[in-house]
Amino acid sequence: MAELARLLDAVHMATQKLASTADTNVVLREVLRICVEAVGSSGGSIYIHEPSTKTLKFLHVLPEEIERKLERLDIPDDYGVAGEVFQTGKSMINEYGTEGDPHRRAIVRRTGLTVNNMITVPLQISGLKPIGVVQLVNKIHGPFDDTDEAVLDTISDVATLAISNSRMLERSTKVAALEGMGRAAHDLANKAGVLVTFLPDFERNLRGLRETLNEAGVKSDACFYLEMLEGTYQDVFAPYSERVYRYAKLINDLAAGKPLVPVKKVRDFGTVVREAAEYMETNARRNYTRIIYDLQSGAPQFAFDDLYVIRIVENLVGNAIKAVHETIPDEWLAENSGKQDAAYGSVTVKYRYAAGHHVMQIIDSGPGMSPGTIRQILGGSAKSNWDTSGGSGLGTKVIVELASAHGAKLSINSRLGEGSTFEVDFPEEASKDATGQSPSLAKSRA
Numbered sequence: 001m002a003e004l005a006r007l008l009d010a011v012h013m014a015t016q017k018l019a020s021t022a023d024t025n026v027v028l029r030e031v032l033r034i035c036v037e038a039v040g041s042s043g044g045s046i047y048i049h050e051p052s053t054k055t056l057k058f059l060h061v062l063p064e065e066i067e068r069k070l071e072r073l074d075i076p077d078d079y080g081v082a083g084e085v086f087q088t089g090k091s092m093i094n095e096y097g098t099e100g101d102p103h104r105r106a107i108v109r110r111t112g113l114t115v116n117n118m119i120t121v122p123l124q125i126s127g128l129k130p131i132g133v134v135q136l137v138n139k140i141h142g143p144f145d146d147t148d149e150a151v152l153d154t155i156s157d158v159a160t161l162a163i164s165n166s167r168m169l170e171r172s173t174k175v176a177a178l179e180g181m182g183r184a185a186h187d188l189a190n191k192a193g194v195l196v197t198f199l200p201d202f203e204r205n206l207r208g209l210r211e212t213l214n215e216a217g218v219k220s221d222a223c224f225y226l227e228m229l230e231g232t233y234q235d236v237f238a239p240y241s242e243r244v245y246r247y248a249k250l251i252n253d254l255a256a257g258k259p260l261v262p263v264k265k266v267r268d269f270g271t272v273v274r275e276a277a278e279y280m281e282t283n284a285r286r287n288y289t290r291i292i293y294d295l296q297s298g299a300p301q302f303a304f305d306d307l308y309v310i311r312i313v314e315n316l317v318g319n320a321i322k323a324v325h326e327t328i329p330d331e332w333l334a335e336n337s338g339k340q341d342a343a344y345g346s347v348t349v350k351y352r353y354a355a356g357h358h359v360m361q362i363i364d365s366g367p368g369m370s371p372g373t374i375r376q377i378l379g380g381s382a383k384s385n386w387d388t389s390g391g392s393g394l395g396t397k398v399i400v401e402l403a404s405a406h407g408a409k410l411s412i413n414s415r416l417g418e419g420s421t422f423e424v425d426f427p428e429e430a431s432k433d434a435t436g437q438s439p440s441l442a443k444s445r446a
Contacts, residue, residue, distance in 0.1 A: 024163065029060045031123075031159040035134050036062050038155060039119070039148040044136035047082055048123075048163075050074075056082055056133060058372055066113060074372055081120050082133045089130050091121040091153060093144045113137075119144040121152040125160050132163075206230055246307050260405040262305030269358050269426070270295040270351045272306045276313035277349045283318065287325040288336065290343040291317070299353035302428050308402045313349070315399050316362040316422050320347040323366025323420065358426040369414040377412060399424075 032046040043063050047056035055074045078087055085092050095117050118137045122130035134152065136144075206229065213223055246263070253260060274295055284291050324345035336342040345365040352359050369377075377396045396410075403410050403424050414420035 025059075027159075027162050031155075031163065032060050032062055032134060034159070035121075035136060035152055035155055038151050039136060039144065040140045041119075041136040041144075042138035042140060043113075044134060046123075046132065046134050047075075047086075048132040049077055049086065049130065054078075056086060074375065081118070082135055085120045085122050086130050086133050089122050089124055091119065091149045093149065094118045094120075095143060117143050119148055119152065121149070121156055123156050123160050123163070125157055131160055247311075250307060250311070260308075260401060262308050262405050264303040264305050264406075266301050266303045267306055268299075268301050269304065269309070269353075269360075270297060270299060272304075272309050273313055273349060273351050273360055276310040277317055279310075280314060280317045280321065284321050284347065285341065285343075287321050288328060288333075288342055288344045289321050289324045290346045292346050292348040294348055294350040296352050299351075299358070300428075302358060302426075304406055304426065308405060312399050312402050312424060313360070313362075315396070316424075317347055317349065319396070320362050320364035320366065320420070320422070323364050327365070327367050356428040358428065360424045360426075362422045363419065364421075365419045368416045368418045368420055369412070370416055374412045374414060378410065 028046055028048065032044060035041075036044050043061065043066055045061045046059050048059055049055075050057050053074075054077050056077050056079075057074050075082065077083055081092060081094060096115060115137045117139060118135060119139075120133060120135045123132040123134060124130040134156070136152075139148070206226070209226060210230070213226065250260070274293060277291060277293065281291060324347060328344045332344055336344075347365075348361070348363040350361040350363060378400070400410050403426075406426055408424055408426040411423045411425070412420060413423070
């Protein structure tokens with residue numbers, strides 16, 4: 001009777017807490033919390049399987065003070081106890097005694113926690129392949145037993161269904177967002193395309209008006225206003241109409257999953273990077289962050305798509321600003337709220353050219369990241385590095401795609417508590433303009 005009561009309590013608790021939760025990340029943390037509470041363990045961790053890399057991704061740890069001390073290291077899906085449980089789909093109880101688990105010495109060193117006993121259960125609906133693993137350690141009262149295993153297996157059924165539902169909801173939401181974004185971008189591209197189509201006619205009319213005034217010897221205010229109109233056309237109307245059209249087309253292609261085809265022209269890389277970063281200045285000040293520029297001048301120009309680079313810079317700088325803002329203490333915010341030019345942290349925008357490589361770095365003074373988070377970002381599976389920031393999770397994935405279209409690579413150097421450096425390396429030899437010419441040839445003919 002006691003075992004049946006515990007099973008019923010477990011089912012009731014799991015269904016009640018998971019029924020109304022949609023965010024997968026929240027569901028996963030709640031699943032772990034439910035499991036810890038249901039069997040009275042001191043803590044535990046949850047892994048989710050990543051089929052593309054055949055790994056178990058180390059996602060959440062309880063208690064939270066232990067989580068802050070750990071770097072989230074993913075493991076092969078056939079490694080250790082967790083891997084065995086995932087592969088077999090069968091729960092496992094391990095007793096290690098007072099000496100602890102010899103395979104977890106790294107965790108002991110980092111956290112001071114000795115694993116005396118452990119229970120590992122697959123996250124699965126009976127009869128189906130597991131989607132992950134829950135591992136609990138150090139039961140508070142006595143060893144783990146068959147009743148604990150039965151309770152956790154019951155929770156696993158409910159939890160796996162909740163996780164699967166939240167994933168489907170997120171996917172459908174993301175698909176709907178992409179479709180909406182694609183439709184909006186397609187409409188914008190059509191409207192901007194009309195403007196771009198009329199640009200040659202507009203320029204020809206301006207030229208005809210200039211020739212007519214010159215032939216008539218007109219020296220009145222009409223010439224002054226014509227010069228203003230010509231300047232506006234050259235500096236604003238022509239370039240920005242084309243940029244809006246290209247940007248709308250880029251968003252439409254991304255939303256539709258089409259191959260990216262950058263329009264490469266020989267330009268000064270540092271100038272484009274600065275232009276993009278300066279656009280983020282207002283956002284930086286609003287979030288009490290200072291943007292610092294360290295851009296090499298005099299570097300050789302090369303062929304790249306300026307729109308792609310602008311998008312990369314804006315995304316990286318925007319994410320860096322969010323990271324810095326996440327570290328600001330509430331007391332500092334209260335004291336400096338509303339103060340003009342008050343800055344708690346910084347984002348450095350750096351550019352160097354060496355040995356045929358144009359290297360851009362975005363360096364922030366934020367909270368830093370674990371190796372597991374870095375791998376998620378580079379693999380395009382990270383939703384956000386900051387719990388309080390919104391975001392679709394598409395940002396870094398787009399950056400990787402835009403960089404790859406230039407033969408460039410994104411890398412990340414970061415440690416928890418020490419900030420992050422995002423680096424994008426553009427190899428010059430991979431650069432060709434829209435005609436397929438090498439940068440030097442294109443430049444000599446320009």
